[in-house]
Amino acid sequence: MPTEPGPTGAAVPSADAPRPRRGYGGLWVALPRDFGFLILTMPIAVTGLTIVSTLFFTGLGLIALVVGVFLMIAAFYVARGFGVLEIVRLRWTGLAEIAEPDWSRGDREHGFWRATFAPFVDGHYWLYLLHVVVVNPIVSIVSWSLTITWVSTALAGLTGWIWQPFIPDGERDFWLNEWLFERFAPGRPLAWDPVLGERVLEIAIGVLFLLSMPFVFHGLTLLHHVIARGMLAAWRSEALEREVAELAASRGAAVQAEDASLRRLERDIHDGPQQRLVRLQMDLATIERRLDRDPDQAKALVVEARDQAREALDELRALSRGFAPPLLQDRGLASALEALAARSTVPVAYENAMAPDAPLPAAIERNAYFAAAELLTNAAKHSGATAMRLRVATRDLGSAGRVLDLWVTDNGRGGASAVPGHGLAGLDERVRGLRGQLIVDSPVGGPTMIGAHIPFFPESTADPVV
Template sequence: MTTTDAPDTEQPTTHTNREAMSTEPANSPSAETSPRKRGRGYGALWAAVPRELGFLILTMPIAVVGLSFAATVFFTGVGLLALVVGVFVMVGAFYVARGFGTLELVRLEWAGRPRIERPDWARDGREAGFWRAAFVPFVDGHYWLYVLHTLIVNPIVSIFTWTVTIVWVSMALGGTTGWFWQRFIPESDRGFWLNEWLLDRFFPGNDFSYDVVAGERLLEFVLGVIFLLTLPYVFRGLTLLHEAAARGLLGAWRSEALEVEVAQLAASRGAAVQAEDASLRRLERDIHDGPQQRLVRLQMDLATIERRMERDPDAARELIGEAREQARETLDELRALSRGFAPPLLQDRGLASALESLASRSPVPVVFENLLPAASGLPAAIERNAYFVAAELLTNVVKHSDATSVRLRVAVRDAGPAGHWLDLWVTDNGSGGARLEAGHGLAGLHERVLGLRGQFLVDSPPGGPTIIGAHIPFLPETPSVDGV
């Protein structure tokens, strides 16, 4: 057994499949889609201008097309409600509004805004079958909100933002470049000069003598610079206005997320109960078939020894030797069964030391990579379950894999506000072919990890290698300080 201690930033050492050894499980919090990291400051605002301009310049044409198409279909369906066909026409309008609403969400992401969680249209199986899919829009509030966004909110917001965009871009570009291209335009008699009017308002009765044309060019340039400097802020504000409307009308409801979380917690609790029940039933069966039978025989042998001690001492001594062997075998079986429980070393010195000891007892050579920080803050329940999973996986390697080497790797990952993840990988060079099948050991481990709201990954192609990862979320425990 080889032990490797390294900081938690160290990458896995030599292995034929480094990608599979990544400590980032799919769908873990740190791997989920998250708002892209955006820079801060004025320069970052300018960097986003091209995308936001593309978003804003297209917003009104798309809104007008959506309004025209969706309104035509929707109100046609309303007019035909007296006939059966009107219902289906309205359903078509709902799906048209859903399409334009989804397009708005995609465009916002393209403009650099954080992803807005979409509604789960197929939740509760409501789109399973033709008739369900046809009539669910009438009772699903999301469809009505998408219609409201497509027919009313988005056209109004888009007209405003598109107009402001055109005005701001025109003033910024025209004002800063007008001094160059206006000289090529023939001058005509103008009855109004803005710079002259402003001077008369701020300085009544003045008799300033200056070139009014040059003054107009200078004023236009100053205004152009002002509009140009404020353009990133205006674009960001207009984009945020669209984002607010989309987040309020097109996003998933928090109540739905809570429903999903409750369902997941219920499933996790059920998986944990099933895993513990299966473990207890297996332990009961193992004790009944193993140590219990040996103890019954030991009791009978002792009774026989007691009867023969005076009449046949030689036979009694022979029975004593057999009883001693029975006691030794019983003790070995009890030790093997106890490996499914947390050893005292785990409580005294922590998970890393317990796993190191576990790896040292394995008949197959184990390379142990310890990437746990000195103060990991692992709760006791997480340590016990991680130890149990590692013990089961190493046992499976010995029994089923025909492997000649194993790599056991444990690490902790910071997932930000969501807490931390404990990553446990077991990789062997055996024959592969491991599967999550009901009633088998891996299925029990899968249920145990799910009960902890974690993830259990199995990658075991025929011929190997087999890579199994258990990823368990946890909130670090803060060590207590005496006297505080």
């Protein structure tokens, strides 16, 4: 899929895709690729038939022996190789790409013996075997014969007037143009030389075959494509199975990220504001006891208590950044990110490139804000940067929805990575929980470029579990 550079130079998927050529001119452009595919079809099909059928039926005859089983397994894998070759060759023709099956799906591939005997229980291997041994040879003979017929007829008809005069006709008494004239105008004498008429008729036939060649070649290639899509492509149930597995994994990652965030918040509250509030309570009790007996000391304790209260308030404010601020709920993500950038201890250049006609779901806004806050905080604490850049944008993917791109760049020392148990790893889990992707590009020496790409549908109102 095409890519477009992100704000930091990293490549991100683009919504633009090449459009297929249409019309007669487009068929002529695709003619060399269609011809290259068709002319090699029968040699490859015959080779595959010879090798696979020899291995399979020899193994079937020796099934009582151990070697027969392994010969059949070899036939399955060779058939798979020829099937994949067919998919690759069809991809070169420019037709719609055929998705290969997931050969390692499920638990069948766990262990040597399961992987070895997997072809016997995998329907794809049997379909590939059927395609190589039966279907492809039959279809290839037909398509290859028609290809040779069309090419030879077009070339012979267009060039026959050059080389046929050098070939002796002998006592030739049959001319196709004369025979056709007698059928359409019986009893009338032929008004032209039959040799000249034969040359003109051959040129007309050559032109007809040449003009129809793009349609014939493309139709034959489409025939192979339809058969390959039906026999060699992944099943729809597999796509649904992968979708369910990815969704389960993303929700599991979201739950883990949320659990880690709650544990970290609990630890921070316990180690910070809670300890200070306990100290404040003790100081107030001491002040109450000494207020009458030692006012000067009580006054000093009041100053300490005030400092403790201020520090506890500062820590609570810092911790509250882990919650959605009222500004995010009232004015949206753009304003909340602008305020977040303004509060940073390191200067942040903020750029908003979000489309105004793509309202974000609340869950996407909330998680994008948390991701930006986490990235800016990490950069300010650990990178040694003197300047940062925060960019947020949206991209339209058509029927696939839209993508929110969040980039944070700093000029620090670099070397950042998603180490398990640290901030970036938790952020990566949070983004994957939204079925997004976190890109970290942080070479030693900097700069560091981190991008979060989160897909969404503007009309969606559902809150994912994050």
